Amino acid sequence: MPTAEPADDHDDLLRAVERVAALMAESGLPMMAARVFAYALADDGDRYSAADLAAALRVSPAAISGAVRYLLTTRLLLKEREPGTRADLYRIQDDDVWSAIMLARVPLLEAWEQAVADAAAQIGPGHRGTRRLLESKEFFRFTREETYGLVERWRAHRRTLR
Numbered sequence: 001m002p003t004a005e006p007a008d009d010h011d012d013l014l015r016a017v018e019r020v021a022a023l024m025a026e027s028g029l030p031m032m033a034a035r036v037f038a039y040a041l042a043d044d045g046d047r048y049s050a051a052d053l054a055a056a057l058r059v060s061p062a063a064i065s066g067a068v069r070y071l072l073t074t075r076l077l078l079k080e081r082e083p084g085t086r087a088d089l090y091r092i093q094d095d096d097v098w099s100a101i102m103l104a105r106v107p108l109l110e111a112w113e114q115a116v117a118d119a120a121a122q123i124g125p126g127h128r129g130t131r132r133l134l135e136s137k138e139f140f141r142f143t144r145e146e147t148y149g150l151v152e153r154w155r156a157h158r159r160t161l162r
Helices: 006-026 031-042 050-057 061-073 097-104 106-123 128-160
Strands: 078-080 089-091
Touching: 006 031, 006 050, 031 050, 031 061, 050 061, 061 089, 097 106, 097 128, 106 128
Parallel strands: none
Antiparallel strands: 078 089
8 A cells, every 4th residue: 555645644644723713713813823832832843933833734924923922912823943053943842732721711811800800899899880890809809719620630630641
């Protein structure tokens, strides 16, 4: 039986990337950012230059630039540089990527918690809007606190997978 050509393997990888990216895009991630993240998640490599990502995904470097900027801002990608090189390298948090992503969201939950608390204080007591804002504050507090427990439970479960 003939072995698959590397191009066939890469096409299979890209089809898988597109399926995952489509779901991420439906969840609100910009499509090109979703494709870059899905590629970094699914590919065997550990670090990529923008040129590597553009070539692998068969898109323009300009498309990669905006996607990488978004992924860095949302902490879905990390940036580093090898000593003596000029190109930035991008990678996902390889060890327990989803825990890292969940924990990176805690400051956002804190910001939401503070914003709705401030809004409730500004509106004052006795309003339905204030009640909804205070309930929102409690939701964000609860979610923030539960995130730590969720990650710990996941890490315990993850140890049983090995």
